[in-house]
Amino acid sequence: MPTPHYGQPRYRAIADELRERITSGAIPPGALLPSESALTVEFEASRGTVRQAIAVLREEQVVATEHGRGTYANPYRREGASNADAESETRQRRVAADADLAALFTVEVGSLIIEEQRVTRRNGTVRAVVRTYRRHQSDE
Amino acid sequence: MPTPHYGQPRYRAIADELRERITSGAIPPGALLPSESALTVEFEASRGTVRQAIAVLREEQVVATEHGRGTYANPYRREGASNADAESETRQRRVAADADLAALFTVEVGSLIIEEQRVTRRNGTVRAVVRTYRRHQSDE
């Protein structure tokens, strides 16, 4: 069978579905998620894909996993209740310097510099996008 | 062949080795790591295991990976404790949204959004340029 993943990969779709069950309360805080093999059957995905989905949620601290036990939902609440849904994604890549950046960094236009982008969401909608530019290998 | 991982799993051992090469300077900041297939040969491990090792370093932000390009070492610097001489200039203006920003903010490409730019200098040389993008106050 081929491996089509047009648009969203399957492990993200599975992660979204599980996250939804947790945030909606279908899986209450502290409860065990279905086992990986159960999820394998339900989503008709391989165990590796299911584990990849759970890894996403673990990184978001939506779940916590214990070896031999299982994966728990929402093991502890964020201390600040204000942190309703402050998701933050970070991405790093190299981009060509535009005229402004080239002038600031004293490099040629088009030189590759580091861009780190953070996307801040609240209640799902993008709040702000922060792009930080640096040079490689600066010296201090 | 069995799959023994007494004590430390292999992917962690590989991660340790690669981290050592980076922190020791054998792989300088900004340089590309060997490709996954090359590491597969060198460590005599499967590609999945190599990728798991790289995932560890990526989470530690010791490396950054780009699709189709490769994995770079240490793209940004640790913030030194000495913030001796930090100046900062701020500028705000309206700019046209590029494809990425348009997608994130769910607006049309070219729509005007707010850009706030801060330039951080130390000892006269530009340290970092931070650009924060937001939408106009319209909804929410």
Add this chain to the structure above:
DNA sequence: AGAAATTTGTCCGTATGTATC
């Protein structure tokens, strides 16, 4: 411009190790 090669991303199936119940 376009095709091929390279490199990372996703997904599957299987087997075995280790921790917990």
Add this chain to the structure above:
DNA sequence: AGATACATACGGACAAATTTC
């Protein structure tokens, strides 16, 4: 001890982004 559940590891296949020719 046995059953269950997560962790590690292999190998193969195809997809997607980038670079090279």
